[in-house]
Amino acid sequence: MDPVDPHSYADSSQPFASHLALSLFFDFPSRTIHGSALLSLPRPHAGPLTLDTRSLSISSAIDPLSSTPLPFSLSPIVDPIKGQSLTITLPDSALASVLLTFTTSPQASAIQWLSPPQTALKTHPYVYTQCQAIHTRSIFPCQDTPAARLQYTALLNLPVELSAVMSAERVGRGRPEPGQARGACLDALWCADTRVVESFNMQWPVPPYLFAFACGAITGRDIGPRSRVYSEGSSVLEEAVCEFAGVEEMVREGERLFGGYEWGRFDLLVLPPSFPYGGMENPMMVFLTPTVIAGDGTGAQVVAHELAHSWTGNLITNTNNDHFWLNEGFTTYAERRIVEAVQGEEIAALSIGIGWRGLLEEVERFKDNMELTKLKTNQEGIDPDEIYSQVPYEKGFQFLWRIERQIGRPAFDEFLKKYIATFKFKSIDSDTFVEFLKANVPGIEKEIDLQLWVEGTGIPSDAMEPVSNLYTKIVSLSKDFVLGKLPTEEDVLDWRGQEWELYLENLPKVLDPSQVLALDERYRLAEHNYWEAKVAFLTLAAASGCRDYYGMMEKTLKEVGRMKYLRPLYTALVQGNSKDEGKILAKRIFAEAKDMYHPIAQGVVESILSRHM
Numbered sequence: 050m051d052p053v054d055p056h057s058y059a060d061s062s063q064p065f066a067s068h069l070a071l072s073l074f075f076d077f078p079s080r081t082i083h084g085s086a087l088l089s090l091p092r093p094h095a096g097p098l099t100l101d102t103r104s105l106s107i108s109s110a111i112d113p114l115s116s117t118p119l120p121f122s123l124s125p126i127v128d129p130i131k132g133q134s135l136t137i138t139l140p141d142s143a144l145a146s147v148l149l150t151f152t153t154s155p156q157a158s159a160i161q162w163l164s165p166p167q168t169a170l171k172t173h174p175y176v177y178t179q180c181q182a183i184h185t186r187s188i189f190p191c192q193d194t195p196a197a198r199l200q201y202t203a204l205l206n207l208p209v210e211l212s213a214v215m216s217a218e219r220v221g222r223g224r225p226e227p228g229q230a231r232g233a234c235l236d237a238l239w240c241a242d243t244r245v246v247e248s249f250n251m252q253w254p255v256p257p258y259l260f261a262f263a264c265g266a267i268t269g270r271d272i273g274p275r276s277r278v279y280s281e282g283s284s285v286l287e288e289a290v291c292e293f294a295g296v297e298e299m300v301r302e303g304e305r306l307f308g309g310y311e312w313g314r315f316d317l318l319v320l321p322p323s324f325p326y327g328g329m330e331n332p333m334m335v336f337l338t339p340t341v342i343a344g345d346g347t348g349a350q351v352v353a354h355e356l357a358h359s360w361t362g363n364l365i366t367n368t369n370n371d372h373f374w375l376n377e378g379f380t381t382y383a384e385r386r387i388v389e390a391v392q393g394e395e396i397a398a399l400s401i402g403i404g405w406r407g408l409l410e411e412v413e414r415f416k417d418n419m420e421l422t423k424l425k426t427n428q429e430g431i432d433p434d435e436i437y438s439q440v441p442y443e444k445g446f447q448f449l450w451r452i453e454r455q456i457g458r459p460a461f462d463e464f465l466k467k468y469i470a471t472f473k474f475k476s477i478d479s480d481t482f483v484e485f486l487k488a489n490v491p492g493i494e495k496e497i498d499l500q501l502w503v504e505g506t507g508i509p510s511d512a513m514e515p516v517s518n519l520y521t522k523i524v525s526l527s528k529d530f531v532l533g534k535l536p537t538e539e540d541v542l543d544w545r546g547q548e549w550e551l552y553l554e555n556l557p558k559v560l561d562p563s564q565v566l567a568l569d570e571r572y573r574l575a576e577h578n579y580w581e582a583k584v585a586f587l588t589l590a591a592a593s594g595c596r597d598y599y600g601m602m603e604k605t606l607k608e609v610g611r612m613k614y615l616r617p618l619y620t621a622l623v624q625g626n627s628k629d630e631g632k633i634l635a636k637r638i639f640a641e642a643k644d645m646y647h648p649i650a651q652g653v654v655e656s657i658l659s660r661h662m
């Protein structure tokens with residue numbers, strides 16, 4: 050046994066599947082998917098082949114050439130983080146492909162099923178996935194590690210009134226055909242008159258966590274030569290078209306900075322409000338929360354981030370989550386370069402400043418487990434959803450920014466382009482990056498303590514805050530608040546959401562309830578249309594035990610399932626100044642809102658509540 054990834058059963062002494070042909074039959078009434086997966090190996094293999102699964106029921110494993118069944122077994126132990134390993138025994142004569150048939154569980158951790166009343170239009174059901182970090186295995190059996198890249202084709206069989214989108218090239222939509230299901234028992238269901246098949250192709254090798262689909266009453270509108278925005282319903286779509294109008298300009302800036310855009314299309318899908326992240330960089334089709342549509346173009350930052358992953362993360366991927374900073378740190382750096390190019394230096398500086406605050410707070414949060422403040426981590430036995438933090442993003446950003454300062458922007462830009470061109474479509478680890486850096490920037494290790502940055506805890510002393518008048522002004526206004534001074538109307542005249550977010554994030558974590566009320570009376574922050582600002586305010590109110598906002602908190606927690614908002618709000622309620630009341634409220638809200646949350650978010654909130662009850 051040669052593990053490659055602390056979160057996977059995949060064994061590096063066995064070949065990694067290089068192609069997957071998937072057929073998925075969506076059964077909305079039972080909230081399950083019946084599927085078949087034809088996995089192709091790069092070379093014939095004999096003996097055990099180990100795959101990851103979670104809550105999957107496996108019906109058969111077959112040699113697709115002879116149609117003979119192959120012995121397989123699911124491990125009796127269900128690891129709470131990794132799930133169950135599936136071992137198929139390939140004959141001594143060796144095989145280069147295996148066909149598996151399986152059914153997902155209604156509780157599959159990647160999949161959220163929404164009933165019609167839970168959707169915007171209220172007329173059709175909806176289903177979508179979120180696979181990062183380790184949830185693909187709950188949809189189909191695979192070597193669920195980013196070290197194992199694969200190409201795939203997918204046939205999605207849906208009710209004829211629905212349509213599907215995927216993180217892949219759309220090939221077409223048509224009548225189901227016999228044999229497509231590749232599973233005898235499914236053929237009859239597969240070809241019913243009420244069904245349609247949509248087919249997709251991912252021609253580039255991608256890590257399994259980038260697999261994604263959504264299926265519902267989805268429609269789209271073009272917003273650029275290679276971009277279309279999709280959503281359910283019409284009002285969201287109208288707003289999204291305006292909010293993301295600048296998308297092509299960002300793609301062009303990305304190309305100028307990091308090299309050609311390799312994925313063909315750059316489409317956007319706006320999901321129902323329960324989507325657990327701000328954005329997810331699914332290739333060719335970024336998934337976005339509707340909360341990024343603030344109506345003033347500020348949603349562009351999240352789009353810039355997910356777009357930036359097209360180079361850093363999707364082209365160059367971390368081999369496993371221990372090196373997650375290679376994905377998110379580089380992407381945060383690349384995102385800010387794109388933002389700087391399209392929105393200017395001051396806005397980019399605000400974003401760096403908000404990130405700096407976030408980093409300081411995470412280091413405080415992890416003060417009893419400094420291991421989690423390292424860039425290169427050891428996540429053996431750790432659930433990546435549990436330790437999700439700003440550290441890989443912001444410390445990673447700081448590291449790259451430090452290198453940029455050392456060698457100058459032109460040299461760093463050239464280095465980045467070369468890095469991307471060298472490792473594209475590969476999965477690499479931290480050491481590979483450091484070696485590449487040393488080889489291409491001779492002597493860099495004498496100027497910057499690379500080992501301290503990559504393997505040390507906390508924030509190195511050569512990290513820094515942004516230099517910007519706007520940033521400095523806002524931070525000093527936050528300091529004035531402690532002296533009893535609110536910002537004046539003139540101070541806040543041009544403030545959009547991010548300025549308020551930075552201001553609020555720099556206030557003390559707990560205030561007197563009267564101060565919270567005074568701030569809101571003047572500036573109506575509890576109703577701000579920029580969700581980060583609204584949630585920062587409500588978090589402050591909850592932590593300060595300010596009961597006046599319990600109603601607003603409840604409304605917010607029942608409206609969205611984005612974990613960036615759920616985490617601080619639930620935490621502030623259970624830890625805040627009126628803890629007992631806050632705990633009771635948090636528990637009740639969760640009981641009532643739980644069904645609306647994606648399974649990953651349900652797990653995260655459950656863990657926050659159980660830690661504090």
Ligand code: BES
Pocket residue numbers: 181182326327328329330350351354355358377437613
């Ligand atoms: N890839 C992440 C989201 C993610 C990370 C999902 C880890 C699962 C596990 C995505 O690119 C991201 O970072 N989204 C941010 C956007 C922000 C940094 C602009 C988010 O969701 O808030």
Ligand code: ZN
Pocket residue numbers: 354358376377380
């Ligand atoms: Zn990201």
